[in-house]
Amino acid sequence: MNLKKSLVLITLLAFSTYSIAQITKTEKDSIYIQQVEAHKEPYKVLHAEPLYVDLIRDLGARKGEKEWNIGLGLTDNLKFDAYEALIEYEWAPIDRLGLEVELPFTFYSPVEDTEKDSIPSNQLNSIKIAAQWSFFVNEPMATSMALGYINEFELSDFRNFGKPFIKGNVYNPFLVVAKRWGNNFHSLIYTGPMIEQDFSTNKFHTTYDINTSFHYMITGTRNFIGVEFNKTFDNGDFDMTMRPQMRLGIADNLLVGIVVGIPVSRENERFSSFVRLIWEPKHKAK
Template structure:
């Protein structure tokens, strides 16, 4: 009889402890989400932002928000390695409007046995200017939508820098739809055409990107794990790269994102890696 009572008591205590732990976990998630969403105007929903194809600014951005990004990447191609570097600054001059300026560089190193003259030259790829407007933000639905535009002034490589200085332009309107499922799961679609104009020939070339991402945000933190599926359609050709990723907070306003790239339908590209350092200076609303 004593053993039976002890067993019943143990089961009750274990069940109660588990219930309390679940309540505390849920409460911790809710409190963290409220840091972003509750008791502040305008409405804003906490979403996990992809790390490789990142947004211009948070969806539902609030006036005064700003962020610096430094990115470093390596792509293994068949004939050469491509080293990426970028610096970007993004800010919100008014509620729900994000602006960004980015300078992306690429440096190339030939594989063993490949002549350097047969690979692309090093370059500051472009000057990218972008804007993004969140036209729909619903906290009850945990959903946000935005439209945006990126204008990319393509520059000549370092061998011919200034001859001409700007050799072309890329026009890139896009649409973003993001949804949080419960407290931890996040999904996002980022899609739009890229229309490239070559000034010397005045020819246009259009591709279409569909980027989808799924993330799990760790309870009560800004850390997450997830994956991006970066897909490009080009005149009947389809390319896709899968990018598993994680983001870690190393200080209150400093985060690091780590991304791997696994090509699925790319003939000349092999594995890649990318690291993004994110610094968010404090603003007057905090």
Template sequence: MSLILLASSTFLVAQTTNTQKDSIYIQQVENHKEPDKVLHAEPLYIDLIRDLGAKKGEKEWNLGLGLTDNLEFDAYEALIEYEWAPIDRLGLEVELPFTLYSPQSGINRGSIPSNRLNSIKIATQWSFFVSVPMATSMALGYINEFELSDFRSFGSPLIKGNVYNPFFVIAKRWGNNFHSLIYTGPMIEQSFISNKFHTTYDINTSFHYMISGTRNFIGVEFNKTIDRGNFDMTMRPQMRVVVADNLLVGIVAGIPVSRENERFSSFLRLIWEPNHKHK
């Protein structure tokens, strides 16, 4: 009986300590100095330009590495991005995404896409609503993507098109641990070669559980695209692990639910926060 009581008291102390850590960390983010900011879990695959309610001086480097298994080839993704907040509640980002292709056995390399620096992406995001009592934030943003020619025809032309991508974000934290977020908007692609436009619409939803006493979380994204009446969705279970006070690692798996040519995928994101200090 004494062992049971001891184990129960130890568990209660650990739970209380973790709850206290959660409350302290949330208070650090949501201090009462202007402007307000709410702690939200940010999805790892379709990430935000900057934290919702970002404060001046925040900055972050991201390095992403991914693998997608297609029917005829494997696609290796790599990206490097830098995001920062020049003023309160305004986030800016520059990203360079690469894709390298490797044919499956028996497939001619000439029949698959060419390796490429996909584009130069510049983006902005403004948090126009932040409510600490409601634990809710909203933001409007815009991504402009200058699409580049692949390496086979690089420079002919150099920029082959442009993607216009306005978006809306709303996030809500439920208690200390549960987080939900919706990220949605159209992607309007313009080809400079044919001068034609192609529009798709993305609806990305995510749900996360932040583990008590840590910044680690587990969760899932549902990345949905509507394209000319067709509906595609990929489910991305994920986790984030804190390696050091200013270094985090995100691990993502991709499970296509209704995609004809894509199979399983994986993605790794390294997040470095140069000015993050643990309090």
């Protein structure tokens, strides 16, 4: 009889332990979502933001949010290596509106048997200013949408700097649609035309980008793994690069993103890598 009672007690204890473990796991799944979404106005849906072609600000941005980004990248081309560097600042002056200023640099290094004069000159590529308005944020659907615009003042390279200072302009309206599936899976589409104007000839050149991304956010953390598919259509030509990536939180307000670029359909570009350091100064939430 004592043996039977012991078996019953052990069974009940095992079942209770399993149930508690399951509850704890469920709670952990939603802990970061609750930090972002709960007890704050206006409501906001947590989405995983791609690391290479990133957003101007979080979808459903709240007034006072801000973020600094520093990016470093390397692209292996056939005749030279291109080193990318960027610094950007993004902030939300009012609810739902994100603004950004970015300075992207590119430095070039010839590969073996390539003359230095035959490669592009180092340059501050442009001065980018951008805005993004989240016009749809739906918590029950875990879906957000935004319209945005990037204006890029293209600058002359260092070899011809100031001759002229601004050589062209890029007009880039875009649409973002993002959805979270359950607690962990995220998908996002970022698409729009890039209209480039050359001031010397006053000619326009238009390409169209469709960037899709899929991410899995690790339970109870800000860390994720995922992939971006960066696709460009240019007068019948099609280029695509796959960018597997991961994001790690190294402090409460400090994150690092690591990206690898794998060209699927590019004639002159080989493998690339990119690292993004993300710092989010604390702000007062309403």
